[in-house]
Amino acid sequence: QVQLQESGPGLVRPSETLSLTCTVSGVSVSSANFYWTWIRQPPGRRLEWIGSIYYNGSANYSPSLKSRVTISADPSRNQFSLKLTSVTAADTAAYYCARLGAGVPVIFSWGQGPLVTVSS
């Protein structure tokens, strides 16, 4: 059974960097069958795709966040990570890590999506 678990601070100060890690079990992040993905949901708003990384290290990002986002993977730990720089209150959201199919582009698995609040 595939499971994903986010970890990282629940509170980030404005202008600082939000950093989250997703630990994957049940499948390797080196699998060519999936894209490892971050999605967020601000309170009361719709889900927003942040970006995805493939097993070979290539990544795609949302155009609206591209200048501030980096997604990376660590196959030795079976983890992938999100860094979002220069955060503001508008970045307050539940942040989900997810497994996106490569052949069938559907999100097969999600983490629990902890709320990250940006506040001083």
Next chain:
Amino acid sequence: DIQMTQSPSSLSASAGDRVTITCQASQDITNSLNWYQQKPGQAPKFLIYDASKLATGVPSRFSGSGSGTDFTLTISSLQPEDIATYYCQQSHNLPLTFGGGTKVDIK
């Protein structure tokens, strides 16, 4: 970006009712449309992919239809365990985009 518009934003129906949720894309996405169910306090769960194909283990009372720009999710006989918010998502182009959600309640 492809905009996804869902309607209604919320609905209340009786157990056993047929429930229909619509999703409209701002441009032709062929059949690249997925549906997810999110129960309160839980992560979303994938229900339907490619507009009409049921994920493994999803009850047959759920069905999806449509192509191009207009899509529908139908629950043929609403059950108490179906109380959730339902989201559509297009996988035709990056960036992946989601509908605003439809919250389904039992009367």
